[in-house]
Amino acid sequence: MxxxxxxxxxxxxxxxxxxxxxxxxxxxxxxxxxxxxxxxxxxxxxxxxxxxxxxxxxxxxxxxxxxxxxxxxxxxxxxxxxxxxxxxxxxxxxxxxxxxxxxxxxxxxxxxxxxxxASVRDNLNKTLQLNPKHAGARVALALWNLELTQKGVGWLYGADGGRIIPLFEEAIKLEPEEIIHKVEYAGALAKLGRVADARKQYEAALALTPKTAADRYDLERAKRELAALK
Missing domain, CATH: 1.25.40 (Serine Threonine Protein Phosphatase 5, Tetratricopeptide repeat)
Structure with a gap:
């Protein structure tokens, strides 16, 4: 105390x-x-x-x-x-x-x-249980589903590739001006082979004004990854 x-x-x-x-x-x-x-x-x-x-x-x-x-x-x-x-x-x-x-x-x-x-999944679910409007947890959970399904071990943890896009869309709807959400979404779309959609998300991120140092780092990442898209 x-x-x-x-x-x-x-x-x-x-x-x-x-x-x-x-x-x-x-x-x-x-x-x-x-x-x-x-x-x-x-x-x-x-x-x-x-x-x-x-x-x-x-x-x-x-x-x-x-x-x-x-x-x-x-x-x-x-x-x-x-x-x-x-x-x-x-x-x-x-x-x-x-x-x-x-x-x-x-x-x-x-x-x-x-x-x-398993720890990541459980703690993100706990985050959303305590704060159902937590956009960052949705982005992280989308990435969790993406990584495990692409590694072929998703079935061990209950990962579902069908949840990836909806979780990103929900997060961006909650926080449309958050740069990192769009950058992560773009990277995920690229991994899913949706290059044109990924490019749109990178461009949407780059159109936003950075408010923090992290935003500036994320925009630099967006520029690099956009330039690397084939």
Whole structure:
């Protein structure tokens, strides 16, 4: 209880200094992921651990060198687990755990990766149970279905290729200005052989104005992947 209170005081104090209500989110938006992570873990609250997980995942995805990525996804996983332990009704904590585990599957052995596939599914479903309008969880679940069905192991986990397109469409309807949704949708369409549709989604993403550092990184990715389309 005392730890949570101290964490709240710290958040309020930093907010007063910065003149804003959520300085850690601002750091993340500005691409200062290491600063955001360091500030967030000091809070000791579910929200703080959730922000730390997000900052760690973003650093691993967008800025870390090749050898750093796995350890930073490990930090993201650990922070998300602590966020859930602090508040089992925090949908963003489950989403961040799913994000971290999905990335960690790329760095771990095949058996561990298969176990992580179930974790990703369960945590995304929990996210949607707690927040039915969570667009990011829909995008991640669409990608989960795509990856497992294309690997030929979807039947082991209940993955369904027929859910991929509807989940993306639902996410974009909920958050039509979110750049990453369109970029991920375009990449999925390309993998499904729908090149013309993929091109339209990349172009739609590139027509949007970036609001955060992550948006700018995602637009650079969109440019590269659009140029590589055959």
């Amino acid at each position: 005392r730890k949570s209170f101290v964490g709240l005081l710290l958040l309020l104090w930093v907010g007063l200094v910065w003149g804003q209500s959520d300085p850690i989110s601002r750091l993340i938006d500005d691409g200062k992921y290491l600063e955001a992570y360091a500030a967030a873990i000091k809070l000791g609250t579910s929200e703080g651990w959730t922000q730390a997980a997000k900052a760690a995942s973003f650093y691993a995805s967008y800025q870390a060198k090749e050898g750093e990525r796995g350890p930073w996804y490990d930090r993201a996983e650990d922070a998300a687990q602590k966020a859930i332990a602090s508040d089992k009704n925090n949908p963003e904590a489950y989403f961040e755990l799913a994000r971290a585990d999905g990335r960690l599957a790329q760095f771990r052995g095949i058996l561990q990766s298969l176990n992580l596939a």
